[in-house]
Amino acid sequence: MKKTMSAVLTLVIGVSAAQALTEVQKKTDYIRRFDKDGDGKLNLAEYTEMTRTQLAEQNNASDYKTIAAERFKDTDADNDGSVTPEEIVQRLVRLGLISADADTGLPKKNGQ
Numbered sequence: 608m609k610k611t612m613s614a615v616l617t618l619v620i621g622v623s624a625a626q627a628l629t630e631v632q633k634k635t636d637y638i639r640r641f642d643k644d645g646d647g648k649l650n651l652a653e654y655t656e657m658t659r660t661q662l663a664e665q666n667n668a669s670d671y672k673t674i675a676a677e678r679f680k681d682t683d684a685d686n687d688g689s690v691t692p693e694e695i696v697q698r699l700v701r702l703g704l705i706s707a708d709a710d711t712g713l714p715k716k717n718g719q
């Protein structure tokens with residue numbers, strides 16, 4: 608998993624500040640907790656569980672399935688039915704929810 612983590616950080620933040628690196632790293636670690644089958648990405652069930660947990664932490668868990676489905680669709684950039692940590696982090700950066708060096712231009716996915 609370390610190799611993938613490194614690739615994620617390199618792709619997502621480029622030469623950005625250490626603070627952004629820490630933020631992306633923390634988020635990626637958090638996302639990986641929900642990868643129950645260990646394939647390196649989240650399917651809808653795994654993503655839904657992550658969303659349910661996040662909303663529960665925010666005391667807003669009533670409609671987590673709808674919210675998860677909407678977010679999952681927005682996150683799954685290549686429409687393959689699973690979302691990678693890269694796709695999740697890129698969405699969060701796009702929405703301004705975490706910081707990264709957006710000026711370098713973010714890749715659409717980790718293709719290599």
Ligand SMILES: [Ca+2]
Pocket residue numbers: 642643644645646647648649650653
């Ligand atoms: Ca998975």
